[in-house]
Amino acid sequence: MHRYVHGYSERETERLYDQSLILEEMLHSDTAYPAGSMVLEAGCGVGAQTVILARRSPQAEITAVDISLDSLRKASALIEREGIANVSFQQSDILNLPFGEESFDHVFICFVLEHFVWPLEVLIELKRVLREGGTVTVIEGDHGSCFWYPETAESLRVWQCLIEAQAHLGHNSLIGRQLYPLLRQSRFNIRYVLPRWIYVDAGNPGPMSDGVNKIMIPMLESAREQALKLGLIDEAAWRKGISDLRRFAESPGGTFFYTWFKAVALK
């Protein structure tokens, strides 16, 4: 099993589906592939983005790969449930794809590079299977971009634990800021790298509560055991941190900021 900070629980699957719907407009509304084009989604996981991609490019042929057979089963069930017909799934390691050179017109990869020790190798392998002139679309978060108000020592610490637990695996949750150099090093022709940010305050209580309760806290909880096991925090501080976050999400003076980065580059 690939080591992955968020694990593979049912709760985490739900978090990934909630998150993708909440963020769909902001992250994916400008991604659409032409009829007949061959698109690779590298690291589809439980299919949270796959379903969005497939709906937004209904005439493209999408091949979605992931290393986890269990995740692929969930992704496949979701796609079937949604009545989507233009996606096929394949188990594979994205560092060693079972496709020839230039097999795809476009490649899409979202929330994946952050979970690799050598993200550059992933990009180089994606480039191999991409045709000349085809695009790669990369979306990653940057946990170092996140801040909120009011903050407490424990809520900051809990967030820091997620970053550190991921770093302990050799992975990088601050990778958003590195998309430009990574794409440059893999010799892509960069069209753009841009922040896609979310700012919410109590003027928008719905998004505020959704962002914190459906994305942020479940994501943190997925790393809870590791953080405790690594001794990054104790139980009491963890509970206080999570409870502080829940409270700030309901606070009439609360605010929250986070940015992802989206990049499009040509081979």
Next chain:
Amino acid sequence: MHRYVHGYSERETERLYDQSLILEEMLHSDTAYPAGSMVLEAGCGVGAQTVILARRSPQAEITAVDISLDSLRKASALIEREGIANVSFQQSDILNLPFGEESFDHVFICFVLEHFVWPLEVLIELKRVLREGGTVTVIEGDHGSCFWYPETAESLRVWQCLIEAQAHLGHNSLIGRQLYPLLRQSRFNIRYVLPRWIYVDAGNPGPMSDGVNKIMIPMLESAREQALKLGLIDEAAWRKGISDLRRFAESPGGTFFYTWFKAVALK
């Protein structure tokens, strides 16, 4: 003399002018006041924003106040040099303005609240001199929003020193995230609070170099003495941090992110 983290040097005046021109489009392009309206700029400093305001609202009557007579002289000289006729200056403490209730149609305040121990009191005083239905426009940065790549321990430390030196004065360079609660607590009717961000990478080497060399580093240098005096850092680490920042600004893989917040609210 009001205690102020950046001081009142010539170099700092130049930094403020450079900064305002670089950021004009992003921060000020949607601020314009109608002909004949009475506008207060609270805390105009050396006039860096005043000149922009006056040009963008040429038919409005702008009153610009600041507590520093020296800054007002510089502001006044700048306005004269630019041939601008719709600004008058007055020395005053913005916690105790020499104007009656409802004297102004609109109030503008930019990069000022971060330098007050009780920013709420400033907003309440501004509200007093604003007419019912008039707007207040508030712009503030948030130094906690800033990140860059590649980062080094010393470059991070130097930036942290600026935040801490300002905090040592009781001031708050993380105030951007607090505009919503502050305006709410002072009972303004908030129209919006939104991030105004800058992301630069080596794909835009000009803005990258300008942002770091003309804004970030001069701003840091203005707090250098205090940081050293407070023992927040030693000379060698400071020099290394600044030199690392200069190098990352020229790096083909460098990236930089910062966000300000702009708010408009009604009385």
